[in-house]
Amino acid sequence: MVSKTSQIEPPSDDKRWRIVQGTMRRNGFARHSLIETLHTVQESFGFLDEESLRYVAGSLRVPLSQVYGVSTFYHLFSLKPAGEHTCVMCTGTACYINGIPKMLQAVEEELGITPGETTDDELISLMTARCLGACGIAPVGVFDGEVMGKVTTEKVLAQIQSWKEAANVE
Numbered sequence: 379m380v381s382k383t384s385q386i387e388p389p390s391d392d393k394r395w396r397i398v399q400g401t402m403r404r405n406g407f408a409r410h411s412l413i414e415t416l417h418t419v420q421e422s423f424g425f426l427d428e429e430s431l432r433y434v435a436g437s438l439r440v441p442l443s444q445v446y447g448v449s450t451f452y453h454l455f456s457l458k459p460a461g462e463h464t465c466v467m468c469t470g471t472a473c474y475i476n477g478i479p480k481m482l483q484a485v486e487e488e489l490g491i492t493p494g495e496t497t498d499d500e501l502i503s504l505m506t507a508r509c510l511g512a513c514g515i516a517p518v519g520v521f522d523g524e525v526m527g528k529v530t531t532e533k534v535l536a537q538i539q540s541w542k543e544a545a546n547v548e
């Protein structure tokens with residue numbers, strides 16, 4: 379018999395899983411927190427992949443099929459990142475007061491998209507997350523899964539530029 383508080387290991391030691399665990403813990407790992415948990419995964423990672431669905435299913439003891447059902451039924455969930463690269467900007471309080479809004483605006487202007495969208499060439503998807511759990515190094519961005527603290531507009535635009543250049547030489 380599995381105890382109500384038992385936890386299974388997250389798919390990786392990526393810090394963002396702590397945010398997902400926080401949502402599940404807050405809800406007592408109850409099945410009814412499935413949608414809220416999937417929201418947290420999507421906000422944190424920008425998409426839902428099989429690994430994350432399996433993890434959520436196992437943690438909440440919900441059949442994987444049901445998790446797939448829910449995540450494909452609601453259009454707001456995307457099952458994989460649309461773009462080749464993913465840029466997540468944290469809009470939590472600590473990051474917000476440390477300059478994320480201006481940075482986000484610069485990124486939106488550079489890419490010509492708003493959060494939740496992907497560039498026409500499918501190169502870059504832009505997302506926001508509420509708090510990535512790294513407020514001590516705010517403002518924080520995540521670029522292809524790499525957490526970057528004390529991020530600046532220059533650094534973000536340089537990252538975007540390097541993705542564009544890499545795509546052009548391929």
Ligand code: FES
Binds near residue numbers: 512513516517518
């Ligand atoms: S508010 Fe951005 S990491 Fe917490």
